[in-house]
Amino acid sequence: MVNLRGPIDVLVVGGGNAGLCAAITAGRAGARVVLLESATKDFRAGNSRHTRDVRYMHKAATEYVTGPYTEEEFWQDLRQVTGGETNEVLARLTIRASEELGEWMPANGVRWQKPLRGTLHLTRTNLFMLGGGKAMMNAYYDTACRLGIGIAYESEVGELIIRNGAFQSARILRNGASQEISAKAIVVSAGGFEANIPWLKEYWGDAADNFIIRGTKHNQGRMLKELLKHGAKPVGDPRGCHAVALDARAPKFDGGIVTRLDSPPFGIVVNKHVKRFYDEGEDFWPKRYAIWGKLIADQPDQIAYSVIDAKALPHFMPSVFPPVKAHSIDELAIALDLDPARLSAAVNEFNNAARPGTFDPGNLDDCRTEGIEPPKSHWARRIDTPPFYGYPLRPGITFTYLGVTVNERAQVVMQDGRPATNIFAAGEIMAGNILGRGYLAGFGLTIGSVFGRIAGREAARHVGT
């Protein structure tokens, strides 16, 4: 039973990847650490338990990655996806520090595996966790327990007591009773506000009712709101988020990885009026998949349809739901509740525009369209081989980018530009410092792991351990 009344050096709020990295690091530095997690033990570890892989800088191939990934290439990839909307100092710090993760994670219980098929061209740049994020987080929790870190489940922090920019205590709701917990320093790693539909509606309007939340229902953004209320300097576009194309049949929360759809590059995507609306083959999927949620969010009724033929099926990891299957485009349209004449016309127009080329799913190939808007720049093969398949798509929100500004020590920066001496933030709640927009697959864990470790180290240093 965790003792919340005894002296606490470092209080960690949120038991996902960032929180555990912080807690373990502070614990190893000798601090008395308590971690508060709003979920039950079974549902602990937030969005982190749904992850599979982490992007990291490395100098050479290993048993688990196929080649080097340098700081410069990593930085250029990030610059490209963010369009330069990133804090270069923090971004480069993250990239450089990511090099240590290849050793730090296994030293704390994580095991790697070789990437499987259908893993988004990541075999060179990303490490895959054996057993995925669930096994990674179980290992971290075991390590934390061995280090004597106190963990309290079903303990949602509702309020932070902060005076003159210094943290004093946190008010939690536990076993139906309110309790105040004091600590010398706090690490806030409580995720974004992606599960808070009313808050999302402030920026997205009623469209947010049709969003599906891929991860935990517990990331309500209460800590983000508290920090902002106490004068933390916000960072990031409130509409900024990582959002993917999700199988529309997915559950509202916690569907995890198996409801994502990676079929768009291999066919066409149309909205409910059977209009294509974006270049499905613009770039490699790991650099584009995270914009598709927003693209669908901007369509009427936030619904879209991925249409492919039999040739495409082996090239992507399917969702857990079987595709809608038909022997003709007309039949497919009826099954998807689309106008058959319009879908046939859209497929014909696309097929006529597809130039002959050499299809290569592993490269930016020369299969492209000519004379249609929007174009399809790569992997544009005619949709002509039955059976035909379709998936209904919804925006699937992974995490939000609005967060608190931090410095290189993971301290929360206040509106007057000064860092709060004993308030640290890590993970989704500060990812917007580095991800102004766009996303690189596996980078959420990189940010959380690097800043979790920094926050843990600096919090322990602050309390003098």
Ligand SMILES: Cc1cc2nc3c(=O)[nH]c(=O)nc-3n(C[C@H](O)[C@H](O)[C@H](O)COP(=O)(O)OP(=O)(O)OC[C@H]3O[C@@H](n4cnc5c(N)ncnc54)[C@H](O)[C@@H]3O)c2cc1C
């Ligand atoms: C389906 C899915 C797949 C993903 N795959 C990958 C991947 O392969 N690689 C990758 O890098 N990223 C991936 N991501 C993104 C990744 O999960 C996040 O970037 C990262 O895990 C965030 O870590 P975190 O610790 O900040 O947040 P979380 O892991 O979400 O942890 C936040 C925790 O805070 C708790 N909490 C919230 N509010 C409170 C409160 N008020 N009081 C107490 N506790 C609170 C929550 O219960 C939760 O456990 C994926 C996300 C999803 C949803």
